[in-house]
Each structure stands twice: as C-alpha cells, then as structure tokens.
Amino acid sequence: MGLLNDVAMGWRYASGLVPFLHDAPAIDDPAGVVQAQLAARSERFIDTVRRGIYADPCSPYRPLLEHAGVSEARLEAMVRAQGIEPALRQLYDAGVYVTLDEFKGRTPIRRPGLELPVTAASFDNRLSRSQLSGVTGGSRTRGTRIALDLEDFESELASGLLWLQGADALHLPQVYWRPAFPSPSTIHAMLIAARLGAPTRRWYTQTRPGPRKPGELKGFIVHAATFVLTALAGHPTPYPRYLPADQPEPLARWLATQTARGERLYVDAIVSSAVLLCQRAAELGLDIRGHLFRTLSEPLTPAKARVIYDAGCDVISMYGMVDSGRLGMSCGTPNALDDMHLLTFRDAFLQIPRQLPGWPRPVGALYLTSLRPTAPKMLLNVETGDYGVLSQRQCGCPLGQAGLTTHLHTIRNYEKLTSAGMHFMGADLLDLLEVALPTRYGGAPTDYQFVEAEEGARTVLKLVIHPRVAIADAGEVKAYVLRELEKRTAGGRLMTDIWRDSDTLHIERTQPYLTGSAKIQPLHVVPSRMKASG
Numbered sequence: 001m002g003l004l005n006d007v008a009m010g011w012r013y014a015s016g017l018v019p020f021l022h023d024a025p026a027i028d029d030p031a032g033v034v035q036a037q038l039a040a041r042s043e044r045f046i047d048t049v050r051r052g053i054y055a056d057p058c059s060p061y062r063p064l065l066e067h068a069g070v071s072e073a074r075l076e077a078m079v080r081a082q083g084i085e086p087a088l089r090q091l092y093d094a095g096v097y098v099t100l101d102e103f104k105g106r107t108p109i110r111r112p113g114l115e116l117p118v119t120a121a122s123f124d125n126r127l128s129r130s131q132l133s134g135v136t137g138g139s140r141t142r143g144t145r146i147a148l149d150l151e152d153f154e155s156e157l158a159s160g161l162l163w164l165q166g167a168d169a170l171h172l173p174q175v176y177w178r179p180a181f182p183s184p185s186t187i188h189a190m191l192i193a194a195r196l197g198a199p200t201r202r203w204y205t206q207t208r209p210g211p212r213k214p215g216e217l218k219g220f221i222v223h224a225a226t227f228v229l230t231a232l233a234g235h236p237t238p239y240p241r242y243l244p245a246d247q248p249e250p251l252a253r254w255l256a257t258q259t260a261r262g263e264r265l266y267v268d269a270i271v272s273s274a275v276l277l278c279q280r281a282a283e284l285g286l287d288i289r290g291h292l293f294r295t296l297s298e299p300l301t302p303a304k305a306r307v308i309y310d311a312g313c314d315v316i317s318m319y320g321m322v323d324s325g326r327l328g329m330s331c332g333t334p335n336a337l338d339d340m341h342l343l344t345f346r347d348a349f350l351q352i353p354r355q356l357p358g359w360p361r362p363v364g365a366l367y368l369t370s371l372r373p374t375a376p377k378m379l380l381n382v383e384t385g386d387y388g389v390l391s392q393r394q395c396g397c398p399l400g401q402a403g404l405t406t407h408l409h410t411i412r413n414y415e416k417l418t419s420a421g422m423h424f425m426g427a428d429l430l431d432l433l434e435v436a437l438p439t440r441y442g443g444a445p446t447d448y449q450f451v452e453a454e455e456g457a458r459t460v461l462k463l464v465i466h467p468r469v470a471i472a473d474a475g476e477v478k479a480y481v482l483r484e485l486e487k488r489t490a491g492g493r494l495m496t497d498i499w500r501d502s503d504t505l506h507i508e509r510t511q512p513y514l515t516g517s518a519k520i521q522p523l524h525v526v527p528s529r530m531k532a533s534g
C-alpha cells in the first residue's frame with residue numbers, strides 16, 4: 001500500500017480527466033438528454049443488474065435474489081411488465097433489501113433461512129473504473145473508502161446544466177468552502193463546473209490539502225493534477241487554501257469586497273459552514289449581500305436558511321449521498337425549502353413506512369437503488385437512513401419540464417439521530433437545537449449540539465453550547481432541555497426521568513464538534529475507543 005498505490009491512482013485519475021475535459025461534446029439540448037436518459041432507465045437497470053450482480057460471484061445481492069427465487073430472467077420480466085419501482089417493491093417484500101447496518105458491514109445479512117457475512121466492501125461496484133478513490137468521513141466511523149468513476153459525473157451534466165440555468169447561476173463565478181481530497185465531493189463539484197464552463201475563482205478548505213504529512217500525498221497528487229489539467233483544458237480550477245471551519249473571517253471579508261464591486265458569486269459550502277460564514281459576516285458588520293449559496297451534505301433547515309437570507313443572500317441546494325453521488329437538485333419553483341427533483345434516470349427510490357423506537361409516528365424511510373453501472377456502490381433497495389416527503393408533481397421549472405417529476409422535500413436522517421441506548425431523539429430534535437435553544441438563550445442554530453460520549457464505563461449525553469452564548473445558569477438550561485425532550489418525545493418521560501436520576505445529561509461549553517468532513521451533526525457520537533480529533 002502507500003506511495004505506489006497513491007501514484008497509481010493519481011495516474012488513473014489524470015488519464016481519465018483528460019478525455020473527460022477535452023472530448024466533451026457541447027450539450028445543446030439538455031432537456032432532450034434528460035428525456036433520453038429517462039427513456040432508457042429500465043434497460044439501463046436490467047443491464048446493471050445483469051453485469052453488476054448476477055455476473056458477479058462476490059455480490060451479496062446474488063444469494064439474496066436466489067433465496068427469494070428471483071432469477072435474472074424473472075427480474076427482467078418483472079421490470080419490463082411493471083416498471084422499476086413496483087418490481088423493487090416486490091423484491092423488498094421478498095426480503096431483497098439491505099439495512100444500513102448490513103450495508104456498513106456491522107451485521108451479517110440475516111433473512112429466514114439465510115445468513116450472509118458481509119463487509120462494507122462487499123457492496124463496492126466492481127464495474128466502476130475507480131479513477132478517483134476518496135474517503136468519506138462521518139461522526140461514527142473513521143471513514144469509508146469510496147471509488148468514483150468519471151463517467152458517472154458525465155451522466156449528471158445535462159440535469160446540472162438545466163439546474164444552473166433555472167437558478168440563473170450558470171455564469172456566476174464560483175467559490176468553494178468545502179473539504180479537500182480525500183473527501184471527493186469538492187473535486188466532483190468543480191469538475192462538473194469546469195465541464196459546464198462555470199468559472200471557479202477560489203477554493204477554501206476546512207481540511208488540510210496536503211502534502212504537509214506523508215499520508216497527504218494522494219490529496220496533493222489529485223489537487224495538482226486537477227489544477228494543471230483543468231488549466232490546460234481552458235477551465236482552470238484553483239488549488240485549495242486552508243481555512244478552518246471556525247475561522248470564516250477571511251472568506252467573509254473577501255465576499256464583502258465582491259459585494260462592494262457589485263459581483264454576485266456562487267458560494268458552494270456545507271450548510272453549517274454557510275451559517276458560520278453568514279453569522280461571522282454579521283458580527284463583523286460586513287455586507288455580503290447578493291451572493292447565491294449552494295448547500296449540500298446536511299439538511300437545509302428553515303432556521304439555518306434564515307441565517308443565510310438574513311445576510312441578504314439566496315440559497316439553492318442539492319441532495320446527495322457518498323455511496324451514490326448526486327440524488328437530487330433543488331426545484332426552481334419549490335413547494336418547500338429543500339424541494340428536490342430526484343434524478344430518477346440515475347436512481348430509483350422506494351419509501352417504506354418505518355416505526356422507530358421513541359418516535360411519535362412512522363417515518364417514510366427511503367431505500368435506494370442505483371440504475372447505472374458507474375455508481376460508487378452497487379445499491380439494490382439499500383436503506384439510506386433518510387426520510388422525507390416523496391411526491392409526483394409537475395412544477396414547470398426546467399428540470400420538471402425535462403420530465404423529472406419525482407420530488408422529495410423535508411429530507412432528514414433518522415440514523416444520525418438514533419444511537420445505541422439513546423432512542424429518544426425524535427424528529428423535533430432539530431427544532432430544539434436550531435430554534436428553541438437559540439430563541440431562549442441566544443446564538444445561532446450551529447451553536448448547540450448533542451454529543452454522546454463514553455466517560456469511563458458510562459455513556460453520557462452532553463449538550464454542547466458554544467462559549468459565545470452567554471449562559472448564566474447551566475442547571476436551568478439542563479432542566480429546560482430535559483423538559484423539552486420529554487415534551488417532544490413519545491414515551492420520553494421514562495427516559496428523561498432516568499437521566500435526571502443518574503445525572504446523564506452534562507453541559508459542556510465548547511465549540512460544537514465537526515466530523516472529518518467538517519459537518520456539524522445534531523447528535524455527534526464520540527467513538528468509544530477513539531479520542532475526539534480534528
């Protein structure tokens with residue numbers, strides 16, 4: 001491993017990037033391309049399943065399908081006769097699905113009469129050309145390796161073009177404040193921008209871009225190759241500059257100078273970073289009005305969006321998942337703040353009502369299937385941990401006119417709000433952190449966070465409050481939070497009584513914890529055998 005692998009991947013990436021940037025035909029009719037992609041989805045899915053599952057002896061889906069008595073010919077007939085989604089529903093009912101714990105390799109796949117040991121790597125897409133292999137960070141894991149195929153980026157160009165045109169953002173200069181490689185998402189976004197001809201001015205990164213340490217060589221190779229090859233292709237992209245998540249001031253000042261010049265920028269940032277940035281600009285009295293934020297990676301909640309609007313900026317958003325890439329793009333005529341067009345030519349979605357312990361009502365859990373052979377992972381009815389409001393709607397925006405009529409909004413994640421022994425977190429948790437606490441005690445939606453940690457043999461729950469929020473009486477805050485949790489949680493009484501008695505809820509005055517990819521999760525879990533870092 002190590003150096004040789006890094007150089008080999010750098011070579012694969014660079015040699016894939018040249019045709020990606022150069023051999024590209026112009027997209028004259030993006031709506032026509034999307035319509036053709038939609039028309040081909042069944043054939044594409046059948047082909048992906050044939051080559052990526054039935055022809056792959058290592059695929060865990062193969063024994064699952066066999067166990068359910070679904071042969072290749074039968075699946076093909078089901079899809080042709082009923083369409084993809086009804087066929088997927090039938091497969092789900094027959095036990096052909098993968099839970100999150102199974103997908104992450106935390107538990108074997110167990111169905112009546114079947115037990116399959118799996119690891120996260122079991123679900124790798126072995127059809128992918130893996131030109132770029134990144135690492136994704138979460139608050140609960142050290143990071144999962146993810147392999148990307150540049151052809152996969154190609155398939156979202158037409159919809160990306162329609163989306164930018166719809167937001168009147170195609171020609172806005174772009175600036176990024178997103179993590180450096182090995183987090184793959186910024187490189188992804190910048191390459192799409194380069195291909196669509198959108199100029200990228202600056203890239204600030206919350207993580208170090210390398211190569212200060214030996215392990216950062218791969219990042220350096222990828223950044224340098226991107227910098228050089230995009231410049232040679234006539235769409236230069238910048239080398240990332242380090243700007244820690246809690247120090248947004250230089251970027252805020254730069255945005256203010258752009259506002260003063262009357263220039264509108266497309267500012268691509270993680271939701272919580274966008275909030276920290278707008279809030280810092282307000283504290284410094286800087287005028288950053290007029291810019292357009294593009295957010296991804298965390299739920300865009302009303303409280304967080306309000307901070308962006310209060311700074312005089314607009315916001316559009318995307319929905320994505322590292323295991324599958326981009327899943328949705330915000331609607332130009334939205335029904336809700338985060339109303340998304342799902343990219344149904346790339347993926348299929350199944351919604352299954354699921355009752356979670358301690359939650360007042362079932363959530364519409366989303367299961368994802370990738371229809372294409374270029375996705376990072378092979379996904380067949382995989383539980384995403386997300387839920388939301390799924391509907392069919394004719395909206396009239398460019399994406400809708402191209403035939404993308406499946407919408408998803410109010411997207412939240414139940415997995416990240418539920419952890420071992422702590423099932424109290426209902427859907428209202430975000431409201432408590434982002435609205436109730438800031439309203440009562442001051443501060444921004446990103447100033448409060450729950451943290452689960454091990455202290456000795458005990459699991460303790462902490463409410464982290466940013467030191468900039470003035471708190472006179474921590475005991476009073478604790479009592480308030482316990483009361484609110486009780487109110488917001490079905491059967492919460494028992495749980496909060498136990499916490500009161502055992503003194504499980506602590507208040508900690510520090511900055512909310514960041515994940516490896518600079519996100520601020522509402523519930524951050526400090527893994528038991530690891531010290532909190534970075």
Ligand SMILES: [Zn+2]
Nearest residue numbers: 331332395397
């Ligand atoms: Zn729309």
